[in-house]
Amino acid sequence: MKNAFKGLAVIVAGILFFIASLSAIKSVGSRRAVASDEKSENTDIEEDTNDSAETADTTPEGDDDMTDISTNFDEELISFLEKSGYSDKNYMVSPASFRAVLALAVAGADSDTKTSLIKAMGFVNEEEMNEWYNNVLFAPDTASGFITFKMLNSAWHNTASKGSINETYRQNIRQLYHADAEDVAPDKITDAVNDWVNEGTEGLVPKMSDDLSQVDMVLANTIYLKSSWVENFEKMNTKEGDFKSIDGDVVQKDFMEQADFFRYYEDADGKLVILPMQGDVDVIFMLGDIEDVCDRIVDCESDNVHIKLPKFETEASFDNSELTEFMKSRGAGIAFSPEADFSAMISDSEVFISDIIQKTKIKVxxxxIEATAASMIAVLGAAPPGEKIETREFIADEPFKYYIVTDDDDPKILFYGQIVK
Incomplete structure (x- = not known):
C-alpha cells in the first residue's frame, strides 16, 4: 500500500471492518441475546434503539490468522482501486459493507461458487465469516449514548423474474443477518431498494439505482457510524488556512486546532496521532507513508501534540464494475458467470452476480465524524453483464491519511481515508 495516497483529493477510502478479539466475542453473548429478541427486522444499533466482506489470499490456509487475512484484504482492495484510477481522486470505500453484502450472496450459493466467494472474502469457511459478521455488529460500544452504529441487511426478489426465493435461504439470512427477503413487483423494486438505503444511511445515500426492474434479485447492506471526539475541537479555534495539494496547488480550508496529550508515533517515514472517539473507536491521522499502521499503534506513546486538521466532507460511488473486477481478481470469477450456482437462493432459476455497487459518504x-456506506449486489438470470514538555507538531496542511479503528488490544480498521486537496 506504499505510495497509495499520493493523489491530492479527499480520498476517504473508508474501511469499515473489524474482527473482535476473544474477549470481545465473550462480551457479545449477552448483547447478542438482546438483538436476537427483537423482531426479525433489521436491528438498529443506535444510542437507545439498538440495531444491528473482504479478502486475503485466494487460498487461505486453515491455520492462517484471521486478522492477517483481513489486513491483506484492506491493502489489496485499496491498491486495486488506486490502480483502477482512484489514486488522484476523492473517495471512501467500506470493505466491511462490501463483505457483509457478499455474506448474503454466500448464504445463497452452493458448490464451487460458495467456496470461491468465501476464499475471495478472506475467510477459511462460512463459520468464520459469520463470526466476523457478529464481531463487526457488536464491536462499537453503543451503550455510551455518544455513538450511533447500525448495520442493516435486506434482499428483494423481482416477482417478474423466473424462479422463487428458496424458503431456507429466507430463514437463514433472517436468522444470521437480521435480513428480510421480500417479493416485490418490477415497478416497485427500485423505490423499495432506494427508500431502504436512504433510511439506513440516515439520508446520506438517498439512492442506489435509477432502474432495477430488470434485476432478478437485489441484496443490500448499509453501515452507518456517528461518533463524537472524546475531546472536541473548539469552534472558536477553527480558522482558514493554506492546504498544499499534491499537485502543488494551494487551496483554502477551515482548520480545526487543539493541543493535548494524545498517543503519537513518528519515524523516518512519517508521523501519526491517535484521536479517541466515544464508543471504543479511535481515529488515526497520518502524515507520510508509514507501513503496517495498525502494528504501529502499539508503539505509540502519550505525548503533548499540537494538532491542526481541516474539516472535510466527501462521497464516492463505485458503480463501474470496480468491485466485481476486484472479486474476480481474487478468484471468485465463477460467481459472475453463467456457471454460478445460487440454487440455495433462488429455486428453478439459474442466476449469477451481474454487478456490485457501493456508495459512501463521510463528514468530519x-x-x-459521521460516515456511511451502502452496498448492493444485483443478481440476474440472463446472460452475464509538570516539567517543560516538548510539544509535538501534527500540522495537516498537506496530504494526509487517516484510519478509524477499534480501541482495543488488537485494533481493527473501521474506515480508511486520505485528504489530498
Missing part, C-alpha cells in the same frame, strides 16, 4: 468537523 469539530464535533466528530
Amino acid at each position: 468537523d469539530e464535533e466528530g
Whole structure:
C-alpha cells in the first residue's frame, strides 16, 4: 500500500471492518441475546434503539490468522482501486459493507461458487465469516449514548423474474443477518431498494439505482457510524488556512486546532496521532507513508501534540464494475458467470452476480465524524453483464491519511481515508 495516497483529493477510502478479539466475542453473548429478541427486522444499533466482506489470499490456509487475512484484504482492495484510477481522486470505500453484502450472496450459493466467494472474502469457511459478521455488529460500544452504529441487511426478489426465493435461504439470512427477503413487483423494486438505503444511511445515500426492474434479485447492506471526539475541537479555534495539494496547488480550508496529550508515533517515514472517539473507536491521522499502521499503534506513546486538521466532507460511488473486477481478481470469477450456482437462493432459476455497487459518504468537523456506506449486489438470470514538555507538531496542511479503528488490544480498521486537496 506504499505510495497509495499520493493523489491530492479527499480520498476517504473508508474501511469499515473489524474482527473482535476473544474477549470481545465473550462480551457479545449477552448483547447478542438482546438483538436476537427483537423482531426479525433489521436491528438498529443506535444510542437507545439498538440495531444491528473482504479478502486475503485466494487460498487461505486453515491455520492462517484471521486478522492477517483481513489486513491483506484492506491493502489489496485499496491498491486495486488506486490502480483502477482512484489514486488522484476523492473517495471512501467500506470493505466491511462490501463483505457483509457478499455474506448474503454466500448464504445463497452452493458448490464451487460458495467456496470461491468465501476464499475471495478472506475467510477459511462460512463459520468464520459469520463470526466476523457478529464481531463487526457488536464491536462499537453503543451503550455510551455518544455513538450511533447500525448495520442493516435486506434482499428483494423481482416477482417478474423466473424462479422463487428458496424458503431456507429466507430463514437463514433472517436468522444470521437480521435480513428480510421480500417479493416485490418490477415497478416497485427500485423505490423499495432506494427508500431502504436512504433510511439506513440516515439520508446520506438517498439512492442506489435509477432502474432495477430488470434485476432478478437485489441484496443490500448499509453501515452507518456517528461518533463524537472524546475531546472536541473548539469552534472558536477553527480558522482558514493554506492546504498544499499534491499537485502543488494551494487551496483554502477551515482548520480545526487543539493541543493535548494524545498517543503519537513518528519515524523516518512519517508521523501519526491517535484521536479517541466515544464508543471504543479511535481515529488515526497520518502524515507520510508509514507501513503496517495498525502494528504501529502499539508503539505509540502519550505525548503533548499540537494538532491542526481541516474539516472535510466527501462521497464516492463505485458503480463501474470496480468491485466485481476486484472479486474476480481474487478468484471468485465463477460467481459472475453463467456457471454460478445460487440454487440455495433462488429455486428453478439459474442466476449469477451481474454487478456490485457501493456508495459512501463521510463528514468530519469539530464535533466528530459521521460516515456511511451502502452496498448492493444485483443478481440476474440472463446472460452475464509538570516539567517543560516538548510539544509535538501534527500540522495537516498537506496530504494526509487517516484510519478509524477499534480501541482495543488488537485494533481493527473501521474506515480508511486520505485528504489530498
